[in-house]
Amino acid sequence: MQNKPVELTSEQFTGIRVGTPKKRAVGVPAVLAALGHAAQWMRPSDAIKAMFRINQKGGFDCPGCAWPDPDDDRSRLGEYCENGLKAIAEEATKFRLTADFFQTHSVAALADLSDFEIGKKGRLTQPMWLRPGATHYEPISWEAAFQLMSRELNGLETPDEAAFYTSGRTSNEAAFLYQLFVRMFGTNNLPDCSNMCHESSGNGLSETIGIGKGTVTLADIHAAELIIVIGQNPGTNHPRMLTALEKCKENGGKIIAINPLPEAGLLHYINPQRVDRILTGGLPLADLFLQVRINGDVALLKALMLALLALEQKTPGSIIDHTFIKANTAGFDHFIADLQAHNFEQLAAECGVVPVLIEEAAQMVAARKKMIICWAMGLTQHKNAVDNVREMVNLILLRGSIGIPGAGVCPVRGHSNVQGDRTMGIWEAPKPEFLDRLGQVFGFEPPRKHGYDTVGTIAAMQKGQIKVFFALGGNFLSAAPDTTRTAEGLRKCQLTVHVSTKLNRSHLVTGTQALILPCLGRTETDIQERGPQFVTVENSMGVVHRSQGILEPCGALLKSEPAIVAELAHAVFFNRPHPTPNWRALASDYDRIRDLIEQTIPGFERYNERVRNPEGFYLPNGPRQGIFPTPDGKAHFTVNETSDIQLQPDEYLLMTIRSHDQFNTTIYGLDDRYRGIHHERRVVFLNEPDMEAAGIKPYQVIHLTTHYQQVVREARNFIAIPYDLPRRCAAAYFPETNVLVPADEFARKSRTPISKSLVIKLSV
Numbered sequence: 001m002q003n004k005p006v007e008l009t010s011e012q013f014t015g016i017r018v019g020t021p022k023k024r025a026v027g028v029p030a031v032l033a034a035l036g037h038a039a040q041w042m043r044p045s046d047a048i049k050a051m052f053r054i055n056q057k058g059g060f061d062c063p064g065c066a067w068p069d070p071d072d073d074r075s076r077l078g079e080y081c082e083n084g085l086k087a088i089a090e091e092a093t094k095f096r097l098t099a100d101f102f103q104t105h106s107v108a109a110l111a112d113l114s115d116f117e118i119g120k121k122g123r124l125t126q127p128m129w130l131r132p133g134a135t136h137y138e139p140i141s142w143e144a145a146f147q148l149m150s151r152e153l154n155g156l157e158t159p160d161e162a163a164f165y166t167s168g169r170t171s172n173e174a175a176f177l178y179q180l181f182v183r184m185f186g187t188n189n190l191p192d193c194s195n196m197c198h199e200s201s202g203n204g205l206s207e208t209i210g211i212g213k214g215t216v217t218l219a220d221i222h223a224a225e226l227i228i229v230i231g232q233n234p235g236t237n238h239p240r241m242l243t244a245l246e247k248c249k250e251n252g253g254k255i256i257a258i259n260p261l262p263e264a265g266l267l268h269y270i271n272p273q274r275v276d277r278i279l280t281g282g283l284p285l286a287d288l289f290l291q292v293r294i295n296g297d298v299a300l301l302k303a304l305m306l307a308l309l310a311l312e313q314k315t316p317g318s319i320i321d322h323t324f325i326k327a328n329t330a331g332f333d334h335f336i337a338d339l340q341a342h343n344f345e346q347l348a349a350e351c352g353v354v355p356v357l358i359e360e361a362a363q364m365v366a367a368r369k370k371m372i373i374c375w376a377m378g379l380t381q382h383k384n385a386v387d388n389v390r391e392m393v394n395l396i397l398l399r400g401s402i403g404i405p406g407a408g409v410c411p412v413r414g415h416s417n418v419q420g421d422r423t424m425g426i427w428e429a430p431k432p433e434f435l436d437r438l439g440q441v442f443g444f445e446p447p448r449k450h451g452y453d454t455v456g457t458i459a460a461m462q463k464g465q466i467k468v469f470f471a472l473g474g475n476f477l478s479a480a481p482d483t484t485r486t487a488e489g490l491r492k493c494q495l496t497v498h499v500s501t502k503l504n505r506s507h508l509v510t511g512t513q514a515l516i517l518p519c520l521g522r523t524e525t526d527i528q529e530r531g532p533q534f535v536t537v538e539n540s541m542g543v544v545h546r547s548q549g550i551l552e553p554c555g556a557l558l559k560s561e562p563a564i565v566a567e568l569a570h571a572v573f574f575n576r577p578h579p580t581p582n583w584r585a586l587a588s589d590y591d592r593i594r595d596l597i598e599q600t601i602p603g604f605e606r607y608n609e610r611v612r613n614p615e616g617f618y619l620p621n622g623p624r625q626g627i628f629p630t631p632d633g634k635a636h637f638t639v640n641e642t643s644d645i646q647l648q649p650d651e652y653l654l655m656t657i658r659s660h661d662q663f664n665t666t667i668y669g670l671d672d673r674y675r676g677i678h679h680e681r682r683v684v685f686l687n688e689p690d691m692e693a694a695g696i697k698p699y700q701v702i703h704l705t706t707h708y709q710q711v712v713r714e715a716r717n718f719i720a721i722p723y724d725l726p727r728r729c730a731a732a733y734f735p736e737t738n739v740l741v742p743a744d745e746f747a748r749k750s751r752t753p754i755s756k757s758l759v760i761k762l763s764v
C-alpha cells in the first residue's frame with residue numbers, strides 16, 4: 001500500500017467562482033471574513049480570549065507576519081487583522097489529531113488529500129513514529145523518540161550528515177538553544193526559511209550599509225514624506241502595515257506603489273477600526289502606481305535615478321545630497337559613471353513603465369528627502385535579487401535618505417520571528433566573531449566550515465549525503481523549490497523529524513523512518529518546572545519583546561520547542577566526555593536561556609529585565625543613527641545588473657505568489673477575495689491580449705512547464721484567468737507551483753530560489 005506513489009500536490013479542482021478584483025482592501029468584509037474563520041474552527045471562548053490578547057502588551061505575539069506593534073496606542077480590540085485572526089484560528093483550532101486518526105489513515109491515503117484538507121484535520125497531540133517499512137504512523141513515547149533520534153545522530157559518520165532546518169516562527173529561546181545544540185553536535189548545517197525569503201535583502205544590505213536588517217521604526221513610517229512600496233502585497237501579507245501607511249498619509253506623506261499587479265491593499269484602505277473611514281469609503285493609499293514588468297525593477301530604479309540626474313542638472317545641488325555622500329559613502333563616482341552609460345528610454349521600455357510616470361515618480365522623490373523604501377518577496381526571489389536590493393540602497397544614498405527620522409530601508413519580514421532566529425545564530429554561514437563568542441561562553445570549539453543552506457541541503461540530500469533531516473517547524477517539502485527533487489532527497493534520509501503544531505505534507509514524504517513531534521503554539525500557556533514561561537521574539541524593525549500564550553494547551557502531551565530541543569540535546573550528549581550545559585535546567589526556566597543569550601550576543605544587555613518592559617526594547621542599529629558598520633565605515637554605492645531574461649515568443653515570466661487565504665504552505669481557505677477568485681487555487685493569471693494571441697480562452701484549463709538545464713518540470717491543470725498584469729507576465733499560487741521551481745537556479749550570492757521569475761511555457 002505504501003509503495004503507491006505519494007501525491008506531492010493535489011491536482012484536483014475545487015469549483016471556481018470568479019468575481020471582479022477589488023479596488024479597496026480590508027473594511028467590514030475583512031472583519032466578517034476573520035470572524036467567520038474563528039467561528040468555524042475555534043471554540044467561541046478561545047476565540048474571544050485570543051482576540052483581546054493578540055499583540056497586546058503582556059499578551060501573545062501574532063503567529064502571522066513580523067510587522068511591528070505600535071509602541072503606544074494599541075487598539076482595544078487587539079492589534080489584530082483579518083489574516084492574523086485566521087492564523088490564530090488555524091493554530092487554536094478546536095479539532096484534534098489523535099492516535100486513532102493515524103491508525104485509520106495510512107500515509108499514502110493522507111497524501112491524497114489537498115493541503116487545505118490536511119491542515120484542517122486539527123492539531124497534533126502526541127508524538128508519532130513511522131517505523132521502517134510501515135504504512136501508518138503509530139504513537140511513540142517522548143522518551144523513546146529522543147532515544148531513537150540520539151541513536152541515529154550519534155551513529156552518523158560525521159555530524160555533517162545531519163541537517164537542521166528552522167522555520168521563522170521559532171522563538172529566540174528555542175532558536176538559541178537549537179543552534180547551540182547543532183554546533184556542539186558539530187555542524188553548521190542550519191538551513192532556514194530565510195534562505196527562501198529575505199536572504200537577498202540581508203545579503204544586499206550587509207554589503208552596502210553594514211547591517212542585514214531594515215533601519216526604520218514604526219515612528220519613521222508615520223513621519224515619512226514618501227514611502228515606496230515595491231514588490232510587496234501588504235493588504236494580504238502585512239495588513240497592519242496599511243494602518244501605518246494611513247498614518248503616514250494623514251501626516252501629509254505620499255506613497256508610490258511598484259508592482260506588476262494592482263493589488264487592492266496598495267490602492268485603497270478602509271480601516272476597520274475607524275467608523276469615520278468605514279462611512280466615507282476609506283482612504284486612497286498609492287498616489288502613484290507603476291505597473292512594472294516582473295523583474296523589471298533594476299531597470300525602473302535606474303531610469304528613475306537617471307530622471308533625478310536630469311532634474312539635478314537643471315538645479316544643481318538640489319537633489320543629490322553631496323554633503324552626505326562625501327562624508328558617509330564610497331563608490332559614488334563609479335556608480336554615477338555606470339548609471340550615465342544607460343539610456344532612459346531603453347530602461348523604460350525594459351521595465352514596461354511609460355516614461356512620463358517614471359518622471360512623475362522622480363519629481364515626487366526629488367521633493368521629499370524623508371523617504372522610506374519597503375519591500376518583500378517581489379524583489380528577493382529573482383536571479384538578480386541582490387541587485388534589486390543594492391539598487392534601492394543606491395537611490396536612498398543618492399538622496400541621503402538614511403540615518404535621519406522618517407527615512408531609510410525597510411525589508412518587511414515574513415514569519416513573525418524570522419529576524420530573531422537569525423540574530424540568535426540560525427545561519428549556515430555564521431560570522432567568525434559569533435562563533436568565537438559562542439565557543440568562549442560555552443567552552444567548546446564550534447565548527448567553522450559553512451553548512452548547507454536550503455538549496456544546498458536539497459542537493460546534498462539528493463546525493464545521499466544527508467542521513468538525518470530535522471525540522472523545527474515549517475513545511476520543508478512544500479516550501480522548498482523543486483518539490484519532486486526535494487521529495488527524492490527526503491526519501492533518501494534514514495530519519496526525518498518534524499517538530500510541528502499541524503500535520504503537513506512534509507510529514508508524508510519521509511526517510512526510512514520518521515517522527516512527528518507535537519509542540520505548543522504561540523497562543524498556548526507554557527508551564528515548565530519553574531513555573532509559567534514566556535518567550536521573546538524580534539519583529540521586522542528590531543524590537544525584541546515578549547510573547548505569552550493564554551489558551552489551554554490542546555493536549556497534555558505537548559512540549560514546548562525549547563523543551564524539545566533541550567531533551568534532544570540531553571539525550572544526544574548523555575555520556576559524552578566533554579561537559580555540555582545542563583539542558584534540562586535551561587528548559588525549566590527560560591530566564592536562564594536569556595541570560596546565556598545576553599552573554600553571547602551583543603545588544604541583549606540586561607535582557608531579562610528590559611524584555612519585561614511592556615514594549616520590549618530596540619536592538620542597536622548603526623545605520624539608523626547614520627553609522628555604517630562596514631569594514632571601511634562607509635555606506636557603499638554599487639553597480640547592479642538589470643534582468644538578463646530574454647523571453648522566446650512562446651515564453652512567459654511567472655511569479656509564484658500568495659493568495660489572501662493562506663500563510664505560506666498553510667491553506668486557510670480557497671478564496672483570494674481581493675483578486676476576485678473564489679473556491680479555487682489552481683489558477684494562472686495571464687494578460688488578456690497575451691491570451692488572445694496564444695489562443696487561450698478565459699477559464700480554459702492549461703498546463704505550465706519550465707525548462708532549466710535540460711530538465712522539463714510540469715505543473716498540470718490550471719485555469720487561465722484574464723487579469724490586469726503586464727504583457728508576458730503571469731502569476732500563480734505557491735506551493736502548487738513549486739514543482740516548477742528549479743532548485744539549482746537561484747539568486748547570485750544569496751542563493752534564494754527564483755520563485756518570482758520562472759520562465760514558463762503554456763500548453764493545453
Ligand SMILES: Nc1nc2c(c(=O)[nH]1)N[C@H]1C(S)=C(S)[C@@H](COP(=O)(O)OP(=O)(O)OC[C@H]3O[C@@H](n4cnc5c(=O)[nH]c(N)nc54)[C@H](O)[C@@H]3O)O[C@H]1N2
Pocket residue numbers: 064065066083197230231232233234236237238258259260261263292293294295296297376377378379413414415655656657658659660662663664756
Ligand atoms: N496572510 C499572510 N501573511 C503573510 C504570509 C502569508 O503567506 N499569508 N507570508 C509571510 C511571509 S513568510 C512573507 S516572506 C511575506 C510575503 O509577503 P509578500 O512579499 O507581499 O508576498 P507575495 O505574495 O509573495 O507577494 C509578492 C508581491 O510582489 C509582487 N511581485 C512579484 N514579482 C515582482 C517583481 O518582479 N517586481 C515587483 N516590483 N513586484 C513583484 C507580486 O505582485 C506581489 O504583490 O508575508 C508574510 N505574511
Ligand SMILES: Nc1nc2c(c(=O)[nH]1)N[C@H]1C(S)=C(S)[C@@H](COP(=O)(O)OP(=O)(O)OC[C@H]3O[C@@H](n4cnc5c(=O)[nH]c(N)nc54)[C@H](O)[C@@H]3O)O[C@H]1N2
Pocket residue numbers: 166167168169170193194196197198377381414415472473474475476478479480481499500501502503504519520521522561656657658663664665666734735737738741755
Ligand atoms: N514558490 C514559492 N515558494 C516559496 C515562497 C514563494 O513566494 N514562492 N516563499 C518562501 C518563503 S518567503 C518562506 S518564508 C518559506 C516558508 O517556509 P516554511 O516556514 O517552511 O513553511 P510554512 O508554510 O510557514 O510552515 C508551516 C508549518 O509550520 C508548522 N508550524 C506552525 N506553527 C508552528 C509553531 O509554532 N511551531 C512549530 N514547531 N511548527 C509550527 C505547521 O506544522 C505548519 O504546517 O516558503 C518559501 N517558498
Ligand SMILES: [Mo]
Pocket residue numbers: 193196197198413414415
Ligand atoms: Mo518568508
